[in-house]
Amino acid sequence: MNINRQWLLAKRPDGLVTQDNFEYSETAIPEAGDGEVLVRNLYLSFDPTQRGWMVDRESYLPPVEIGAPMRAGSVGQVEVSNHPDFKLGDIVQTTGNWQDFVVAAPGQGPMGLSKLPEGVTPEMMLSVLGITGLTAYFGLLDLGMPKAGETVLVSGAAGATGSVAGQIARIKGCRVVGIAGGQQKCDWLLNEAGFDAVIDYKSQDVDAQIKATCPDRFDVFFDNVGGDILEAALNHMNLKARIVLCGGISGYNATAPIPGPVNLMNLVTQRARMEGFIVLDYMPRAAEAVNDLLGWIASGELKYQIDLQSGFENIPDTLQRLFTGQNLGKQLLKIADPR
């Protein structure tokens, strides 16, 4: 294979992302310069935040340019190394983007370049030990500050981030209630992830069910969804509740601005806090999180689910799975096996 297959951003989305937003292309394999490494992507990470990168507006990362390969986290294998810390065949994580090959170097790009620790699989690195796992860890613990005995509510609870956030809360001694869509996800949360209660937003009245499942109200809400679910949650805060704004997937594909919750002033009467964060700010503390997460995986306290698709041609469709709720756990796509 002497070509570099790519999916380029062809046009910015209006509403749900479709195949039309991307264009297939083939280019020459890039060359690694001094201090750089050529990586062949094996696994791509799919994350709701990618939807935001497709829009031309100021955010925590610059938008992907039209005609550039779509930005994505990846795990790959070193094909050429001009850097003393990396050798041929090393399995690494980086910002590989939607293409076969990327030139990378430590400290460059949003996720830099680093070798996978001993015993860590690409699936683990791109999920529970990766951006989504670290998002759950730092968001829940640093912003949510859950204390044993408190009630923690999680939306998008069966997702890659929500499921880890809820389980960490359980490990910390909290009562955990998850909101997810569909019986299969709810069953997994109850039976595998050890949530104390679940709410199926597709078949249940979320407001009434938060009230029913949180008789003492909630102390922490880890929110991945926003919209109506955030509004419902704002009716059931305990005094001094902390709402961790992780994301708002319900609004990511909106074609017009979506009004916020009508009951925001409940934050005043409940002396409550709503706070946003971006996990990239916590990268200097990543080792702390990985250490804890690995321990909980080893002890069996922390479960994770991978939704693994395959095939370079299926990359654009796989992104759409996130926004239709099809994915069960962390959405990945495998491009190739390691050599």
Place this chain on the structure above:
Amino acid sequence: MNINRQWLLAKRPDGLVTQDNFEYSETAIPEAGDGEVLVRNLYLSFDPTQRGWMVDRESYLPPVEIGAPMRAGSVGQVEVSNHPDFKLGDIVQTTGNWQDFVVAAPGQGPMGLSKLPEGVTPEMMLSVLGITGLTAYFGLLDLGMPKAGETVLVSGAAGATGSVAGQIARIKGCRVVGIAGGQQKCDWLLNEAGFDAVIDYKSQDVDAQIKATCPDRFDVFFDNVGGDILEAALNHMNLKARIVLCGGISGYNATAPIPGPVNLMNLVTQRARMEGFIVLDYMPRAAEAVNDLLGWIASGELKYQIDLQSGFENIPDTLQRLFTGQNLGKQLLKIADPR
């Protein structure tokens, strides 16, 4: 005068409060029991939060019952004392409600019963040293955490709370921008209260003017208004901005739920925080605030404005002044002179 005049809550409001929501009544003067004091109200405090007390819903204080005198903070004079700490003629603050006489005791009611410190006038006690001043002090300093050199934006900036919050920010070395309605209020903020810039929401585009007056964005937003002004502010947050949710007067008289800001997710990209509070929680620390505030008044660094109405018959109309923006500074009404 052997009667106790009262304004009772007659019906709960739907939209703007009108005279119809209250009913004039006369009863016998109540009697003070053991450990209690009979207070004759001299000055009543008018506060936007009173609108919330008129509604039958759970909040930080129970709603005023239909047929009960409207709840209000007051300064009055002791007429009968059965408590060793109070003597005839003492000037005190308490929750006097809309009536001539109230039976009060230390530790009872939202504001208890306490003598005015030496040199403190009733006007000061019910404004800059009272609930509104303490709201500004603790909200700005404890939640806003302004640092010298930061930009602090204040809405309802000419009000009793906003004007004090903005001036404390200025005293702490911040650049202060105020949002208020009308030339007279804006002039006072610039010329008397020492704000660095003002925005007249009645004649200017608030979003564009925040951008123009906060070239480095804002670090703290002390919000008394909510609604469109909060939405505009959310477009101009610095990283790690703190939004102090003090109140949302723009929505207090709404007859239907008002949608929240469309851009709440900016809290995520800006790693920003929005937090509510109720000043009653800070009453154990009141002396700390009063000490600082008195010092700043004495040094001339802190200015305050009193809008003093008079006449028992004008009590209901005076409440309405808050919601039509007529008041210039803290709204008070004088019922009687001390003996």
